[in-house]
Amino acid sequence: MDVKKVGFIGLGNMGFPMASNLLKAGYTVYGVDVNKENEKRFVEIGGRVGFTPATLSSEVDIMLTSLPTPQIVESVYLNPDGLIPNGEAPLTLIDLSTVSPEVNKKIAQTAEENGIQYLAAPVSGSVTGAEAATLSVMVGGAQDTFEFAIPYLNTIGKNIFHVGEDHGLGTIVKLINNLMAGIHTQAVAEALSLADAAGLSHEKVYEIVNVSSGQSGVFTRNYKSFIEKNEYIKGSFTTALLLKDLKLANHVSESLNRELPLGKMLVDYFESNIEGYAEKDMSSAYLMLTNKTVEAAK
Ligand code: NAD
Numbered sequence: 613m614d615v616k617k618v619g620f621i622g623l624g625n626m627g628f629p630m631a632s633n634l635l636k637a638g639y640t641v642y643g644v645d646v647n648k649e650n651e652k653r654f655v656e657i658g659g660r661v662g663f664t665p666a667t668l669s670s671e672v673d674i675m676l677t678s679l680p681t682p683q684i685v686e687s688v689y690l691n692p693d694g695l696i697p698n699g700e701a702p703l704t705l706i707d708l709s710t711v712s713p714e715v716n717k718k719i720a721q722t723a724e725e726n727g728i729q730y731l732a733a734p735v736s737g738s739v740t741g742a743e744a745a746t747l748s749v750m751v752g753g754a755q756d757t758f759e760f761a762i763p764y765l766n767t768i769g770k771n772i773f774h775v776g777e778d779h780g781l782g783t784i785v786k787l788i789n790n791l792m793a794g795i796h797t798q799a800v801a802e803a804l805s806l807a808d809a810a811g812l813s814h815e816k817v818y819e820i821v822n823v824s825s826g827q828s829g830v831f832t833r834n835y836k837s838f839i840e841k842n843e844y845i846k847g848s849f850t851t852a853l854l855l856k857d858l859k860l861a862n863h864v865s866e867s868l869n870r871e872l873p874l875g876k877m878l879v880d881y882f883e884s885n886i887e888g889y890a891e892k893d894m895s896s897a898y899l900m901l902t903n904k905t906v907e908a909a910k
Pocket of ligand 1: 621622623624625626627644645646647650678679680681684688708709710711735736737738739847848849850853
């Protein structure tokens, strides 16, 4: 059998389990991460390392990226030592990171000028979804490139959507999703803080709300996987990444002359209070609020 070679850049909370699912599906996967500990862990599960984005882009026909910020994505794709300047067609690049629609379009244009296929394909479903290969994937880009990418995307996710040929459209859906996840996260924090003040157990409130109108996937995720365990690092979507996405959602909204009253307030609130919580899971918004209340009462 001709074993297909896949490149994967960014072996972090999301990238590592996605790359490991590609390995499990039988692909030969070449991983790159600036954090060499992540590359070491990747070798232990059968991945190959020792490449840079530049050397890898001439080695494989398809490459996926899962990187933290729009700035880092832009540099990995467009810098002189990046993927596109060193890529040799035929090459398909799929960015699974959450960035801005502008960055998607800028990369798309440069890719096209170089004869390289590119999809902007942000994902949703948390680290647990990445591990279980049940992610939702929201793709912007050409129909034929989407069709070529489907087997790879099916390896990492369960619900694969082609949102449109405009490269920024999948990202806009993803930012809408995370605007809602952010507002729900703050709702959970405020709800459990109020429960504390009233002497109600979190479990009792969760049991009742979970079968009532305040129920949400974010309540279950944040409470069951993090707040209940008082564990905010393992499997995290960090508060810093949530704040990045809320800012991106606000930016998109402003560019479309719309208002996001709560979205804007949440950006201001997190910016003023994020110290100590940036690298913890977003559910630590509960700690952010309750610690603040305790401090204020002193
Ligand atoms: P992460 O910080 O855990 O992983 C990013 C990885 O990229 C890290 O291992 C880092 O060392 C590596 N990296 C940084 N700069 C690099 C470079 N120049 N070259 C190579 N590697 C580099 O972040 P994550 O939680 O895995 O998120 C990745 C992306 O997925 C983000 O855009 C995030 O918004 C999005 N996302 C995250 C989640 C989640 O639940 N964590 C869910 C959906 C989407």
